[in-house]
Amino acid sequence: MQKIVKSLILGQKAFMVTIAILTLLSSLTMITVLTAYQANVSQYQTAYRTHKLPDILVKQDTQQDVAADLKGLKNVKNVSSVPNIITQVEGKDKQNIALLLSDDTTRVNVQAPSDHEVILASYLESTGNFKRGDTIHIGNKNLIVKGFYEDQLLGSPLFKYKQGIVSQTTFNTLVAQKGSQMTQMAFVDLVKKPKNADNLLSDYHNRLKADLIYDKAYIQKAYTMLPTIVALVIILAAIFLFGICQFVIRFALVSGIAKDRKKIATFKTLGMSGRQVKLAYVSAFLLSNMAGLFVAILASFWTSNVAFIFFWHLNGFTSVKHIPLNIVVVLAITLLMLGLSMIIILLSLKETGNISPASAFQDGQSKSKQGKFNFDLTKNSLPLQIGIAFKDYVQKIGHYMTFTLVIGLFVFLSLMIATLNQGFKGHVDSLFGLPKVDVVMRTPDHTIRGEALQQINTLTSIKSSGYIQETKIVLKDEVIPVHRYSTIPYEMKVLSGHTPKNQQELLLSSNLIKTLKLKVGQKVHIKTQLSDNTEMTIVGTYQTINNLGKEAYSLVDLDLPMNNTYINLKSTDQKDKLLTGFHRDKVQLTDTSASSKSLITTIQTAVKLLASIISILTLVISGLFVYLVSYLTIETEKRQLALKKMLGFTNVQLKVQYLFRAGFALALGIGLSLILDRFIGSFLLNGLVDLGGLTQFTVQLPLSYDIAIILLLVVESSLIVISASRRITKIKIGYFL
């Protein structure tokens, strides 16, 4: 028995190694990603507990403490309110940064700074705005940056609140200064977690003025959004890899059994039962499976930490943590892998039962079947080389189909990731549902706005500008932020229906219409700051960044002040010059892309990295497969090759035949991938993107990408086939005939 296992393993060394490597790669990836992802989620939950984070956070722009008001509400157990000052500081490249200052050190783990010091959120360090020792001017004070802290609450990739902590004395001085803007952060704990956090504030009289910054579920989503997308893509790739591993197992077994027919027959003649033969195969193949798994588990101690750190960085944190191996994940993956492999092995082994010694010895080769559809060399006008290659291809279709499927699936994956990459490259604004606006200007009143616009126009030509109103409405007991643009700044992506045409029309974000269970065309009653009951019609849905939250777009409340002006410049290159060169009292210019820029860059980097990994994997795996298939077909066809040489085929001709055969398989695989890409690609991608909380995806991969991927594969495969077929030259006719 041992001897047989040994002879099997030695006989199919290449396969055993491939299977071990594929098992290693796929299980390592899965264990790593799942462990790291799980750790990322639980890290958030732990942070939530240790930092005693509240159930909800309410922000209200007012001087007064709101704690008492909120405390009186029904479901509220506990409220602590922290006053904050909103100030402007000058960051990198003289950019204005709105900084939220408080003197509260209880929530984050830092020592209170001295009177001439400030501690900043680490986000401000990683974006290169400040470093330790910098001096910043706030009001009439000069403060030295003492250090940085990480805020697990407001530092999430979606918020990245620019915050700072100063001493109590400094804070009081700043508050006392004339014209200081204040806001209250209220940390609220609830008696009972409501199903919908919004309902909590339904009896709060200042409801339309208070911002509900987050509820727990929302912030968890924010924390796990990026890791979720990345993890899903990687896991998808790992599943592909594992699928391929199963293909290889089946391929190895089927071709191995064909090759070992005589050996098996000999074992049977020697009195070995069919079961024992099967057992020999099962143990040989499971052995290489287990070898791969074992190494994967060992390596995952290290890789899951690397992956976790990567996820942690995606969250905007830099502090390094160590995570242990997740036993549940390891066990689940082990069982899954071994179980599936076992099934595949047993299925592939059915064939051995049919091998009788007589049939095996009669003819060394397995009985070749005449193709079902008959392609006759004498009855068509194809060149002989192609004709023969095609016949041989059909003959070995089983081998080549595996190859085709593997190539097909991997090219499909590559195309998908390339599309994803493309989507994050140029169209990020729309992916986040942001209108494409270069800068937003905040002005206290109408006259200043007009003057400021003129001043800007002398600095940099303005292409278009308009006003944005921001307000809130109550719809179905939910407070919903509403935006209104004087004219739509760019083709806002309306998913269904149309943009509002009169004051009674309302556009809701696609997510909101889902969560509120509303329909386009439906009439709804809303509450605004000016009226308690207005009837409006939902005329359509659109995309917005806050797919996680909610937002509406409407023509409501024309009387509200229009403090925000959006500006699009003739040439975007001038933006930085404008932002640094424009100064006017009471006027603030902000770069709208700045806040999402770092998030976008993070995502872009992550997706790009993924795309590269998948492309490399595709090339490696398909290369490996091309080599295996070529190697094996040549190995099993040595006799036929000798025969063809005897008939006068040159070595070059024979090699070309293999090239053609691989070409057929490759073409079919690529065709398959294109079909998959066309029909389920965007569906899968949008599923992914949706899970990540982003809006829909309509990116079309440029044709040049498809061509590049295909060309690369064709060149690679050709080189490998040529290299694998070098052995044809060495085949001696006399030896085989």
Add this chain to the structure above:
Amino acid sequence: MTEKSIIQVKNLSKRYDNNNQILEGIDLEIFESTFTVIMGPSGAGKSTLLQNISTMDQPTSGQVVFEAQDLTKLSDKALSRFRRKEIGFIFQSFNLIEHLSVLENVCLPGFLLKSKSKKQVIQRAKDLLTGLGLGDHANQAINHLSGGQKQRVAIARSLINQPKILFADEPTGALDSTSGIEVLDNLTLNNQNGQTIVMVTHDLKAALRADRILFIKDGQIYGDRIFTPYDASQLKARRSEVEAWLLEMGW
């Protein structure tokens, strides 16, 4: 009969990798339109000799000259062309390509040579098959044929390009006597039409077809004798003559 030499073997030696010296300093000429049979004890090197003459294998040293060309020095391309055009080969185990039909097997070397149009090749293949009694089997799968039929397909294939020499290694070895005789009759008929044949055999019945028998022993040509061309009407006399010589050789 004017005897024109078609292949000259000069001082040919063959040694395998395991250092077994199989053939040693063989000098030999094959003449046009003759039927040469190679005999000898098992393991003497008959197949080795045949393969080395026919370019199926490369001798360790020595020359095989065909039309003033040393075959052992040809490039892969020239060698392939030589195999396509100048020789045919028949094996004990047929060596047909199993997933091709009878007609495809026969046509393949013709298509490969390209000296005739596809149509002409197919026509010649059909004629050959009909001549060999296989006219009705042209489109059958190889697996569906008997051994004798397979061997006749192999003969048709070897003759498709009208080769100068036909090599055969125990073509009757795997056949029953009736099929064997059919195959031999076919070979004889071709020889009578001018086909040069070199055949290795163990079988006395097959050896009788020869007009020259070489006896190989210990890696050398131990005996070389010319006989009158085969004549079915004088089989008995021929049989005793050949048998007597072979016994003398130690057969």
